[in-house]
Amino acid sequence: MAVEELFRRYLPFCIGLLAFVTGVSVLEVPRLPWGGFEKLTNFGAIVAISGVVMVVSRFAIGPVVSAQPAVPDPTASDTWMRQRIAPIVLTVGTLAITALSALLIVVFWQLGTATGPENVIRTKLDSILMSIFTATLPVFATWVGTVLAFYFTNESFKQASEAALLAANPPNAHLPFASSRMIPYEKIAKLEVDRGGVRTTLVSDVFSRFNDQTTRVIVFDKARSPIFVIRRKNIPADWIDEAGKLKAQALTIDDYLKIGNNAADAVQFGFIPQGASVEQALRALKDSQSDDLFVTATGQKTDPVIGWLTNDRLK
Template sequence: MSEPHGAVGAAGSATAAAAPGAGTDLNAAVRGKIARAVILSSGAILLMLALVIGYAARTAYFGAKDLATATDLIEKFVFALLPMIGTWVGTVLAFYFTNDSFQTASNQARLTFAETRDARLRQIPVQRAMMPVSSVRGIAADDAGWQGVNFKTGVLDFLASEKIGRLPVFSSSRDRLYGIVHDSVVKDFALRHGVRPTSADAAASAATLAEFLEDGEVSPRFRNSVGFVGPDATLADVKKAMDEVTARGYPCRDVFVTDTGTPNGRPIGMITNVDLEKWSSYG
């Protein structure tokens, strides 16, 4: 005897309603098992890493009899591993607590990385990381003499021959920095004025350093895209100086260390965004 259509419909609806719940419970159980396994294995890995770091530091100390060497080794291990661990834990938490918490977990992982990076930068003095100003390749000429420096040979060809991407301009005695420009700004000016770096034609070299640095597109970047810190600063101060200059409207990728920490001070050294990234990553 066949069942009434109403009974069949009710049973089908009940089965359909139960299926999603059962699937959700199964997914939650699977996530829980995977999360527990990953967390336990992460704990084991952390323990092994702690033992390895401790052994390496002990070997360094007894080998060199230098506590500073051992301490520096531990710092490098810790600051290299913490961002990785924070990201790993954030990913596990995102998986465990379902997609609704993924953004929160990701934000926490990024925050952990940022805090670790800033902590590392606060421990590194600028004088340890900077390039001495005597080694910085650039132009040394007082502004009164800029008319006598040819743009093509003194700027465009100079960057190409030295294989550098940024050009600081110092006073003739290098006791003051006037500003800095990057190769993209130089090439843009060359393009606008028909100066070709491969051309040997003297007629293409009429532009001067003064004309270049006083150009409406170049001058604001030249004078306003560099930061300054004092000799007692840390790389955290360098990062802050870069951020402050960038916030004023021009991307800052260079910071100079001066004896007064101001633009009018005597330059001591230079730190670029590339240096900052290198030291924040592994020192």
Template sequence: MAEPDSPQFKLAITVMSIAAGLMTVLVTGLLWAAARSGNPNDFLDTGKLLLTAILPVVSAWVGTILAFFYSKENYLAASQGTLDAVKAVSARLASRKLRDVMMPKASVIAVTLGPSGVLGDLMCAQVVAGFETLTPQQQRINRLLFLRADGSCAAVLHRSIWNEMLAQVYQAPGKSIDLKADPLSALIDQSQPGGTGPWSAFLSRTLAFVGEAGSLADAKAAMAAVPNCQDVIVTRSGIPTEPMLGWISNVDITRESQA
């Protein structure tokens, strides 16, 4: 609210006083003229007309003045409410330990890389089979993890990206792919639309890693630090070369934020 000694307060009071004075003079003059006419109906009609014309104006003035005086408080209250909500979510995520909410490695549907450890050496048929694998809830997965022989996570492939890579091949003149016989390199060695590098780099660089002692708040921060990241891999100390212990997705973080 504006301070009584502030220029804004004085200006508002001055404008309101002048407007109220002019309106009082106008209303008094019109009513006096109607009363002098000697016709009672003229007086009543004039009163009704003035009420109809002036009431909206007065209401608008009052609303404007109140909005002027209390806009700062309303803004501060809204900002504080937003800040409190953000703090509550942050506190909730910080209280949720990764061990309690992550999907353990034993429950993760993943494909293990071959002896070469190269993602492109896998066969497309292995990826197709991975996406066709049903969860215990009899649902097909939408994200497929790729693990190295030592148990560390090498990459993640979302079904939407898989479909986009396939569409890129099918739409290119003179190109084709045999999902039963061709290696995965036939897809992931393609350049991403816009010339931002091959798909293979995208699949391996959109993972974040955190230590198992951390919280969901740590997972969220790690995810935010990696462009296009929607998946966090939990290892013993958060080092990418360590065996994967569990997996957290952006869906998990969103669900826990709203719990």
């Protein structure tokens, strides 16, 4: 542990302890008799004053010896001060009021217990002590209320300002829309079929849409909702002859789905709303664990597809 950290932690305690020992010595607490509350009140006053000294020393020494960042940040410093000012003021104020009240009680108690033929304070000691209580309680309440009102009013103003800035500058306003990179529905390599008979659709109808640029075909229903994504690379090699044509014309999509992991892969895709940004589309692509995203008006899969996005178009 660094020397500065040791000073920051233990020097305020040592100062408070020194104040306590000094107070005990000055008021000669050990020599006072235990009759009444004189010794107890003196001791309480010394403890309260020592606590105030220790707390003030802690906040006075801490900022001086604590490590500072290489490049000071005025915003961070202001935020730190606003977060600390309420507990600092409340703590110091409470201890100061407590110490002042204890000191007044000790002084008036000693004056009231002093011997003398005409000790006016002795006859009015109870009312004096009650006056101290009734005087300090409103001060403490006003003190706490003022600090808390300032703190929470400031927080409310800060939240209102942030809400106004957020409304004026939406977080995704400066980000490009993913829909600007999509393939419109009209240009998608697709096949539109009745959903009820999709599995009996011939693979040859899908295969005829493959070319050098088109390596996957989307099978939609009549409502423009995607059903399957058929990939050329997942068609078994023994289905294709040396000329690159499909051998068996009677094979269906159901036969394709029964090969390996094709059934799971064909329905592995996601959806995003039309107003989604590229960053949001990338997150949706990752969440869907696929290479295909379909753009709809609201991002719901029940809406008609507006466009299609692939992993390559989002890079």
